[in-house]
Amino acid sequence: NNLKVCQSPRSYNSQIGVALSLWNLTKDDNLGIIEAGISNKGEMQTLERIIKPQIGIFTNIGDAHQIYFNSIEEKIEEKLILFKDSKTIIYCMDNIHVHNIIQNKLNGSNKEILTWGKNENAVLRILKVEKQKSNSIIHYIYSGEESLFTIPFTDKASIENAINAFAACLTLNIDIDTLKKRTNCLQSLEMRLEIKEGINQNLIINDSYSSDLMSLSLALDFLNQQKDYSQKTAILSDITQSYTFKEELYKEINSLLIDRKINALVGIGEDFLKYKSLLSIDNRVFSTTQDFLKEFSLKDFNNQIILIKGARSFEFERISRLFEKKTHQTVLEINLSSLAHNVNYFKKKLKENVKLMAMVKAHSYGSGSYEIAKSLSKQHTDYLAVAFADEGVELRHNDIKLPIMVMSAQSKDLNKLL
Numbered sequence: 001n002n003l004k005v006c007q008s009p010r011s012y013n014s015q016i017g018v019a020l021s022l023w024n025l026t027k028d029d030n031l032g033i034i035e036a037g038i039s040n041k042g043e044m045q046t047l048e049r050i051i052k053p054q055i056g057i058f059t060n061i062g063d064a065h066q067i068y069f070n071s072i073e074e075k076i077e078e079k080l081i082l083f084k085d086s087k088t089i090i091y092c093m094d095n096i097h098v099h100n101i102i103q104n105k106l107n108g109s110n111k112e113i114l115t116w117g118k119n120e121n122a123v124l125r126i127l128k129v130e131k132q133k134s135n136s137i138i139h140y141i142y143s144g145e146e147s148l149f150t151i152p153f154t155d156k157a158s159i160e161n162a163i164n165a166f167a168a169c170l171t172l173n174i175d176i177d178t179l180k181k182r183t184n185c186l187q188s189l190e191m192r193l194e195i196k197e198g199i200n201q202n203l204i205i206n207d208s209y210s211s212d213l214m215s216l217s218l219a220l221d222f223l224n225q226q227k228d229y230s231q232k233t234a235i236l237s238d239i240t241q242s243y244t245f246k247e248e249l250y251k252e253i254n255s256l257l258i259d260r261k262i263n264a265l266v267g268i269g270e271d272f273l274k275y276k277s278l279l280s281i282d283n284r285v286f287s288t289t290q291d292f293l294k295e296f297s298l299k300d301f302n303n304q305i306i307l308i309k310g311a312r313s314f315e316f317e318r319i320s321r322l323f324e325k326k327t328h329q330t331v332l333e334i335n336l337s338s339l340a341h342n343v344n345y346f347k348k349k350l351k352e353n354v355k356l357m358a359m360v361k362a363h364s365y366g367s368g369s370y371e372i373a374k375s376l377s378k379q380h381t382d383y384l385a386v387a388f389a390d391e392g393v394e395l396r397h398n399d400i401k402l403p404i405m406v407m408s409a410q411s412k413d414l415n416k417l418l
Helices: 015-023 043-051 072-083 096-106 156-171 176-185 213-224 246-259 270-274 289-295 317-323 336-349 361-366 369-378 389-397 411-417
Strands: 005-007 031-033 055-058 088-092 112-117 124-131 136-142 145-151 194-197 203-207 231-237 264-268 283-286 304-309 357-359 383-386 404-406
Touching (some): 055 156, 088 096, 088 156, 096 112, 112 156, 124 156, 136 156, 145 156, 203 317, 213 231, 213 304, 283 289, 289 317, 304 317, 336 369, 361 369, 369 383, 369 389, 383 389
Parallel strands (some): 088 112, 112 124, 203 304, 231 304, 264 283, 357 383, 383 404
Antiparallel strands (some): 124 136, 136 145, 194 203
16 A cells, blocks of 8 residues: 655646646656646646546635636536546535536446545545544544544645545555554645744735635635634735625625634725725725735734735735745755655664654754654654753643653753653
8 A cells, every 4th residue: 555656746736737747757656646727718628638537536616716617517517527537536525516517427427436525425424523623533434334534634625635535545445444544644735825934923824826715714724723823814805716796705705704713804905995894804905915015014913823815916925025034045844754754664674562762852953843743743653852851841832742751851840841
């Protein structure tokens, strides 16, 4: 079950992005995971010709680029072109639009259909998703047997992606017990959405790429995973990719922000000005990005988590740059997948009863104490070690539960240790 996998980097799902993704495939790879997206009619036919997927996963359908399609059904049919020669199609049965069109299109075909969802007729039936502090337990029935698996995510998008991946592994005949053991070791993938340390102790979530209701909902879910900030602000542009009537759209935006407990909104665009009266959330509204920049003051933003999300045409990267604490280009990139590979390599060299202790002192030698410790926990490391008690206390406060050895413990540290 140790497949050599090549995957699309970030969100390389456009006409050019798909081609670049396919270039990464080598003769040693035995599984390619390629993301494909469209923004207009006629685009999927080109992508289908160059990808030719054997397994097709229909992930979701939202408002993005909807203005270029006559209906949601037309967009679904366009996306299905990608799977015209696929042997297997996987999709969530709970989306009634997707389900009905796939059933009508593929009724009588020889394709294998693996459905999942809460619907009792789903092949992989999801009984419930039990969200905990930092993970989710997914209870399901498959082939008449009830079971569960755990993933280290709690946001809606990651849960759906994990179930899609689980279903794909089932079609690949990966041993289900092995699969359930590995799901809790999943790592987050690098996406367009960026987290940056901001000035005035702010944390910035920059998603200045797309502007539709579904991606806004997902971005807000991601924001709410960051637990250290009580004040939450959203800086949003007009929603430009929606077929919903504008008045209903901005009522829904307001409800979404309130539901996600956002404290304040900065709305930018003519539509925000027009429908300002529909916003019950604390808000400031500007006609253009330039108008906001003229009145911008860092004094208004302190110790907050700030979501910056807007359509490309609004040039929100100009706003993001104002908040960033560090603007130089020196970056230390830690590949957690490589770390996991290295840990498992050395574990295989150990005798069966030999325990493994990993040293994570001095912020894991500058690599990030919590992040490295969390990754090591997922690889079933037996112990962690730090130099001083304060380092161990910090890891405990960040929900690291592995036994921690303090190498330079002193009597004055006993209260901290207890």
